[in-house]
Amino acid sequence: MTKPKVLISDKMDPNAARIFEERGCDVDVITGENAEELKARIGEYHGLAIRSSTTVTPEILDAATNLKVIGRAGIGVDNVDIPYASGKGVVVMNTPFGNSITTAEHAIAMTMALARMIPAANARTQNGEWPKKDFMGIEVTGKTLGLIGAGNIGGIVATRAQGLRMKVIAYDPFLTEDRAVELGIEKVDLDNLLSRADFVSLHTPLTDQTRNILSRERLENAKPGIRIVNCARGGLIDEAALKDCLESGQVAGAALDVFAEEPAKENPLFGAPNFICTPHLGASTTEAQVNVALQVAEQMADYLVNGGVTNALNMPSLSAEEAPKLKPYMALAERLGSLVGQLAHGNLTKISIEREGAAAQLNGKPITGAVLAGFMRRYSDTVNMVNAPYLAKERGLEVSEIRHERDGAFNTLIRVTVETESGPRSVAGTLFGSDKPRLVEIFGIGIEAELDGHMLYIVNDDKPGFIGRIGSLLGERGINIGTFNLGRRDAGGEAVLLLSLDDAPTAETIAEAEKVEGVKTVTALVF
Numbered sequence: 125m126t127k128p129k130v131l132i133s134d135k136m137d138p139n140a141a142r143i144f145e146e147r148g149c150d151v152d153v154i155t156g157e158n159a160e161e162l163k164a165r166i167g168e169y170h171g172l173a174i175r176s177s178t179t180v181t182p183e184i185l186d187a188a189t190n191l192k193v194i195g196r197a198g199i200g201v202d203n204v205d206i207p208y209a210s211g212k213g214v215v216v217m218n219t220p221f222g223n224s225i226t227t228a229e230h231a232i233a234m235t236m237a238l239a240r241m242i243p244a245a246n247a248r249t250q251n252g253e254w255p256k257k258d259f260m261g262i263e264v265t266g267k268t269l270g271l272i273g274a275g276n277i278g279g280i281v282a283t284r285a286q287g288l289r290m291k292v293i294a295y296d297p298f299l300t301e302d303r304a305v306e307l308g309i310e311k312v313d314l315d316n317l318l319s320r321a322d323f324v325s326l327h328t329p330l331t332d333q334t335r336n337i338l339s340r341e342r343l344e345n346a347k348p349g350i351r352i353v354n355c356a357r358g359g360l361i362d363e364a365a366l367k368d369c370l371e372s373g374q375v376a377g378a379a380l381d382v383f384a385e386e387p388a389k390e391n392p393l394f395g396a397p398n399f400i401c402t403p404h405l406g407a408s409t410t411e412a413q414v415n416v417a418l419q420v421a422e423q424m425a426d427y428l429v430n431g432g433v434t435n436a437l438n439m440p441s442l443s444a445e446e447a448p449k450l451k452p453y454m455a456l457a458e459r460l461g462s463l464v465g466q467l468a469h470g471n472l473t474k475i476s477i478e479r480e481g482a483a484a485q486l487n488g489k490p491i492t493g494a495v496l497a498g499f500m501r502r503y504s505d506t507v508n509m510v511n512a513p514y515l516a517k518e519r520g521l522e523v524s525e526i527r528h529e530r531d532g533a534f535n536t537l538i539r540v541t542v543e544t545e546s547g548p549r550s551v552a553g554t555l556f557g558s559d560k561p562r563l564v565e566i567f568g569i570g571i572e573a574e575l576d577g578h579m580l581y582i583v584n585d586d587k588p589g590f591i592g593r594i595g596s597l598l599g600e601r602g603i604n605i606g607t608f609n610l611g612r613r614d615a616g617g618e619a620v621l622l623l624s625l626d627d628a629p630t631a632e633t634i635a636e637a638e639k640v641e642g643v644k645t646v647t648a649l650v651f
Contacts (some may be wrong), residue, residue, distance in 0.1 A: 270321030461498030
């Protein structure tokens with residue numbers, strides 16, 4: 125088996141390369157290349173490990189013909205075109221926890237620096253002055269800290285702020301009441317937070333919903349004398365409005381580690397009163413750089429070698445422990461999706477995936493992804509579990525997942541149903557011996573069959589002599605039959621025949637089969 129090949133294109137801890145090698149990957153460390161050089165090189169690699177210097181554009185992804193995974197050693201992935209990578213079937217991972225403590229501590233440091241005006245006092249003191257009367261600070265004890273975003277980093281900031289005896293309130297649409305209680309913070313809406321907070325610290329990703337979340341209107345209507353810290357992402361604050369509010373005194377101070385445009389060699393905030401800034405240092409500690417480098421190497425190697433998916437931004441997580449257990453279920457799911465995709469006709473707008481028995485107890489997201497990967501091959505020959513959900517969404521396919529607690533005729537069962545112009549069409553399968561996928565039902569007809577290789581699906585009248593006629597036809601055409609699988613609704617009624625063939629049937633053979641007495645439809649399948 126060929127080893128996966130990984131390129132580390134940005135500077136990171138050298139132990140990352142060691143981890144890749146120890147876990148079965150070949151690795152090259154080539155940093156500092158420009159876009160054209162990376163584009164020329166990337167085609168031979170299965171994995172790309174980056175930090176913030178490498179920008180993964182559509183042009184690079186088009187050239188990355190063997191790429192399976194991109195790993196970002198850090199949280200932000202603004203330098204990766206995730207939708208385009210998803211369309212190419214490339215997993216995009218980040219390391220959201222490796223620098224959490226470091227970033228949270230930087231936010232607290234910036235808060236303290238604002239409260240005591242440390243940078244300005246330091247500069248003037250070192251300039252030979254003794255401006256003691258010019259720097260009357262405030263205590264943070266007893267003050268209210270408002271968090272915009274209370275996820276991993278925001279939660280750490282909350283605990284540190286509470287250690288400083290601050291009261292913490294938070295605006296976060298995804299914060300549950302139970303989690304708020306666990307953190308000991310009060311969940312509020314954004315306007316309430318801005319009207320009460322003495323300090324505001326932002327800890328939210330940059331999305332269409334959060335861009336300029338601190339707009340001019342919100343800044344002007346906030347509590348007078350508020351102080352603002354942003355160690356999250358640039359673009360969360362209207363920088364021109366913040367400058368005006370600093371100059372008017374509406375905002376008493378601001379400390380930014382991130383800017384809308386970086387590197388920020390010029391910015392309207394530079395020179396504003398009571399403004400502190402650092403050059404995106406939130407993750408810049410020795411410990412954090414080691415942690416994110418090791419974490420991204422572990423995650424990427426786990427995916428390339430074992431199929432485990434951790435901290436992926438464009439597909440469901442799948443642990444290395446889960447992967448072997450789910451593998452046969454995913455194989456079954458993909459074949460069922462492929463089968464219904466090849467047999468159902470017309471514009472299909474809805475698909476449902478039902479799980480019962482043992483399958484209902486497993487992580488359902490990878491199973492759904494596998495079904496969609498099989499099904500969407502009717503539209504694309506480059507589909508996989510990563511890009512299938514995106515392709516389905518593009519085509520307006522409504523996907524539903526149903527988990528049944530009931531016991532059925534099989535120990536485990538996966539059923540895939542699509543809505544067609546003629547009504548629902550359903551196929552179902554199970555596992556024999558815990559790891560052998562089997563079809564057990566097709567469009568309401570019970571049948572037992574493996575789905576593998578080249579197959580022929582025939583709907584026919586259940587009449588004597590039919591099997592002999594089909595067998596003779598294929599024999600005359602030199603096509604060997606591997607397996608012969610039969611099912612019928614009622615004796616003498618509609619029946620189905622599913623044949624596995626050693627070779628793909630030609631169009632002429634299919635046309636001849638359609639002329640055989642009793643045949644209704646003939647469809648060539650491939651798995």
